Amino acid sequence: MIDLALLPDGGLGWLDGSGPESHLVLSTRIRLARNLAEHRFSAQATEAEREAVLGMVREAAEQSVTLRRAMVFRLDSLPSLDRQLLHERHVVSKELSVPERGGVPRRASAVLLGRDVGAMVNEEDHLRLQGLVSGLSLEAAYAAVRRADVELGQQVAFAFHPQFGYLTSCPTNVGTGLRASILIHLPGLVLTKEIHRVLQGLSQVGLTYRGLYGEGSEVVGNFFQLSNQTTLGQSESELLDHLSRIVGQVIGHEEKARQILLRDAPSILEDKVWRAFGLLRHARSLGFEEAMNLLSGVRLGVGLGLVPDVGMYTVNRLLIETQPAHVLAMAGGVLDEAEVPVRRARHVRMILEAEAGRRG
Amino acid sequence: MIDLALLPDGGLGWLDGSGPESHLVLSTRIRLARNLAEHRFSAQATEAEREAVLGMVREAAEQSVTLRRAMVFRLDSLPSLDRQLLHERHVVSKELSVPERGGVPRRASAVLLGRDVGAMVNEEDHLRLQGLVSGLSLEAAYAAVRRADVELGQQVAFAFHPQFGYLTSCPTNVGTGLRASILIHLPGLVLTKEIHRVLQGLSQVGLTYRGLYGEGSEVVGNFFQLSNQTTLGQSESELLDHLSRIVGQVIGHEEKARQILLRDAPSILEDKVWRAFGLLRHARSLGFEEAMNLLSGVRLGVGLGLVPDVGMYTVNRLLIETQPAHVLAMAGGVLDEAEVPVRRARHVRMILEAEAGRRG
Numbered sequence: 001m002i003d004l005a006l007l008p009d010g011g012l013g014w015l016d017g018s019g020p021e022s023h024l025v026l027s028t029r030i031r032l033a034r035n036l037a038e039h040r041f042s043a044q045a046t047e048a049e050r051e052a053v054l055g056m057v058r059e060a061a062e063q064s065v066t067l068r069r070a071m072v073f074r075l076d077s078l079p080s081l082d083r084q085l086l087h088e089r090h091v092v093s094k095e096l097s098v099p100e101r102g103g104v105p106r107r108a109s110a111v112l113l114g115r116d117v118g119a120m121v122n123e124e125d126h127l128r129l130q131g132l133v134s135g136l137s138l139e140a141a142y143a144a145v146r147r148a149d150v151e152l153g154q155q156v157a158f159a160f161h162p163q164f165g166y167l168t169s170c171p172t173n174v175g176t177g178l179r180a181s182i183l184i185h186l187p188g189l190v191l192t193k194e195i196h197r198v199l200q201g202l203s204q205v206g207l208t209y210r211g212l213y214g215e216g217s218e219v220v221g222n223f224f225q226l227s228n229q230t231t232l233g234q235s236e237s238e239l240l241d242h243l244s245r246i247v248g249q250v251i252g253h254e255e256k257a258r259q260i261l262l263r264d265a266p267s268i269l270e271d272k273v274w275r276a277f278g279l280l281r282h283a284r285s286l287g288f289e290e291a292m293n294l295l296s297g298v299r300l301g302v303g304l305g306l307v308p309d310v311g312m313y314t315v316n317r318l319l320i321e322t323q324p325a326h327v328l329a330m331a332g333g334v335l336d337e338a339e340v341p342v343r344r345a346r347h348v349r350m351i352l353e354a355e356a357g358r359r360g
Numbered sequence: 361m362i363d364l365a366l367l368p369d370g371g372l373g374w375l376d377g378s379g380p381e382s383h384l385v386l387s388t389r390i391r392l393a394r395n396l397a398e399h400r401f402s403a404q405a406t407e408a409e410r411e412a413v414l415g416m417v418r419e420a421a422e423q424s425v426t427l428r429r430a431m432v433f434r435l436d437s438l439p440s441l442d443r444q445l446l447h448e449r450h451v452v453s454k455e456l457s458v459p460e461r462g463g464v465p466r467r468a469s470a471v472l473l474g475r476d477v478g479a480m481v482n483e484e485d486h487l488r489l490q491g492l493v494s495g496l497s498l499e500a501a502y503a504a505v506r507r508a509d510v511e512l513g514q515q516v517a518f519a520f521h522p523q524f525g526y527l528t529s530c531p532t533n534v535g536t537g538l539r540a541s542i543l544i545h546l547p548g549l550v551l552t553k554e555i556h557r558v559l560q561g562l563s564q565v566g567l568t569y570r571g572l573y574g575e576g577s578e579v580v581g582n583f584f585q586l587s588n589q590t591t592l593g594q595s596e597s598e599l600l601d602h603l604s605r606i607v608g609q610v611i612g613h614e615e616k617a618r619q620i621l622l623r624d625a626p627s628i629l630e631d632k633v634w635r636a637f638g639l640l641r642h643a644r645s646l647g648f649e650e651a652m653n654l655l656s657g658v659r660l661g662v663g664l665g666l667v668p669d670v671g672m673y674t675v676n677r678l679l680i681e682t683q684p685a686h687v688l689a690m691a692g693g694v695l696d697e698a699e700v701p702v703r704r705a706r707h708v709r710m711i712l713e714a715e716a717g718r719r720g
Contacts, residue, residue: 267702271644278642284631342627 001333002082004089007071007113011089015320017312019135023303024251026183026223026316027132029090030141032149033168033177034127037157041169042106042122050108050122057121060155061112066148067119070112076104081333084325086111090132091118116144119152124169125177127152136247138180138240146236165232175232178239182247183212187222187300188257191269198253199224206230207246212292212319221292221319226250258304273301277310280318281352286345291322314355318348361693362442364449367431367473371449375680377672379495383663384611386543386583386676387492389450390501392509393528393537394487397517401529402466402482410468410482417481420515421472426508427479430472436464441693444685446471450492451478476504479512484529485537487512496607498540498600506596525592535592538599542607543572547582547660548617551629558613559584566590567606572652572679581652581679586610618664633661637670640678641712646705651682674715678708 004011014027035041039053061067075083075096083105087097092111100106109122120128129152131145159167166177173179189195199209208229211219228243261269276297280286286294299315301307320326327344328335335343364371374387395401399413421427435443435456443465447457452471460466469482480488489512491505519527526537533539549555559569568589571579588603621629636657640646646654659675661667680686687704688695695703 267645267698271705274642274644275639278638278640279635280638282634282638282641284634285627338627342631345631 001079001329002073002085004085004329007089007091011091011113012317012320014090014132014134015313015316016134017316019133019137019140021136021251022134022312024185024254025136025247026185026319027090027134028137028141029130029132029181029183030138030145031128031130031179031181032145033125033166033173033179034129034149034152035159035167035169036126037159039126039159042109042124042126043169045122047107050106053126054108054110054121056156057119057127057152058110058112060152061119063155064148064151066117066144066151067112067114070114070119073111073113075109075111076107081325081328085329088320088323088325091130092120093123093128096120096123114148117148119148125173136182136244136251138244141180142236142240173231175230176234176236176239178231178236179227180240180243181225181227182243183223183225184247184250184254185221185223185296185299185303186250186254187296188254188261190222191261191272192257194253194257198250202226202246202250203229205242205246207243220289221296223292223296223319258300262304269304270301270306273297273304273306277301277307277352280348282349283345285341286322286348287341288322288324288344291344291348292319295319295322309356310352311355314351318351321347321351361439361689362433362445364445364689367449371451371473372677372680374450374492374494375673375676376494377676379493379497379500381496381611382494382672384545384614385496385607386545386679387450387494388497388501389490389492389541389543390498390505391488391490391539391541392505393485393526393533393539394489394509394512395519395527395529396486397519399486399519402469402484402486403529405482407467410466413486414468414470414481416516417479417487417512418470418472420512421479423515424508424511426477426504426511427472427474430474430479433471433473435469435471436467441685441688445689448680448683448685451490453480453483453488456480456483474508477508479508485533496542496604496611498604501540502596502600533591535590536594536596536599538591538596539587540600540603541585541587542603543583543585544607544610544614545581545583545656545659545663546610546614547656548614548621550582551621551632552617554613554617558610562586562606562610563589565602565606567603580649581656583652583656583679618660622664629664630661630666633657633664633666637661637667637712640708642709643705645701646682646708647701648682648684648704651704651708652679655679655682669716670712671715674711678711681707681711 036053040049042050061070083097086092087094091113096105096109106122112119116131118130129145129148131141133140161167165175168174168177186195189198202209206229207226210225212223226247228239276294280294295315295318298307302310302312302315322344327340330347331343396413400409402410421430443457446452447454451473456465456469466482472479476491478490489505489508491501493501521527525535528534528537546555549558562569566589567586570585572583586607588599636654640654655675655678658667662670662672662675682704687700690707691703
């Protein structure tokens, strides 16, 4: 099993709550889709062609500052649990974490993990560069990923069309190849039932939303990923400016909803938050979805200053560590299915107890 | 407002968990119905006649050892909240706690509260003597109430028929006038869904069951009052022996149910107990019925040794103190209705926090 502690930042730096608007925004992620010129897209390529692409990317990475020291995992030779762990850490897509055929994901697929930037190889595109930072910080995320993009682009030629821009496997990514995602926590809008109105508004201004785990994933725990729908026809900075403005508005709506809740239903709000805390602190069995929802309640309380003894990083960290593969990994990779919720609850209790001891 | 701390034992001695089988049986109560010879039953009597009865009982009580130092409350002049408090403490019946007409209960009704025994005057019968002790202890409860019965019977003549025994207002009490009630906690039988079978069995052997607050009251929190259905045709000791034997069987069933739960579903059981604890320990708003149900869960955990830091007396005490009038009294008698659940939750948190500090 891979040792997640060896990942840059333990793989959790993006959750440390240090970035702007961290009480609402968990993280900003920017990914750039790139393909190597003169090579067939990964899905159409033979295994040998994909191996060639992977070799070129690794060589280019070794010449770069950003990815020279990256940890490299070949996903086609990694055990299933490790792939799941990397997926739950938001550094490998769902597609590359599940088997394609023969029980492994696509042959020659890999992920390179540097300090500020990661790169999936032979996913839908040859290269998917990802910058992931704490809070709302499009500039920081873009700077990190752009640097890797420039460095790698000096070593290999990317497929680029003078009129359309970067060419990608799926036409929806053509142009900038840029997708920015803001992982935001909107319990206030959910509780005030304003969320649907706000989400509908997003689609009218070119934004889309998903749940915690990318396309098609359900919204649990009031966590939403907001991202740009179009990649074409605007420059990178125009795209990011627009997204930043809209996310700013969503933040304003959420702040207002929280103020309304505090004004009109303070004891209902407080009760909700503390019940969630009480269950997390004492339950002996927790399902994944319930844990998410309870963590959402506590996170709201921490954000509003109602729960002084718990830090935002602790809550964010538990959102990651309560996921199925993480729970399984904590138990050394072997766990009776019925034991998973018991083990999850034990971990949550332990972390919250340690937190109380540290802060109390 | 009356000061409950001035009651003998603070009025809570019967909940201290010191009696036999206290992990299952909260209390044993025995009441004797008596009427003064040559006086009309209370419901048919004029106010003057009831006053005369009350006067005779008080005089007799002053000559007795058991009730000489009793606190005396005239229920017809006591504020509604105080009557509710005494009802919630199980020393005044529902009938005498609610208004009959003109906003007060029956004129000349009263309660005398001694250390081991209490007496309601001008309830359904002229005199209802009550012995209330911790745990399963029919002998102790009967000894207390019998002593008062003998002492008062030396001062006043009770209506007694050589064939039928003691005469009472309602024919179901004729004979011994004795009703013994065991307040027992049966969560194991409820969780294993065996409770209906057990309760049905009771009616076949002359026992009846009710909820926590006497006739017609709903069962909440898995607390049941088991009592004898008949008062006629058997001696007091025969009645008590029979009840004791049957309650012994119910206890056996409950113990067995708990063992089955511990064997077959230990983590579900533990989770249930600790979730209840977590909510009580942290919720900011608690309804009465929810509090009862959660206390039931914690009480089960305490009984099984799963919750080491909480004492049985604390749980028993909270069952009393979370009732509506007690919550209101804690707030000085004035409380916005919406504040009652908030105040209830605050009290529970405070008591459980103090308990953790004392034991931790």
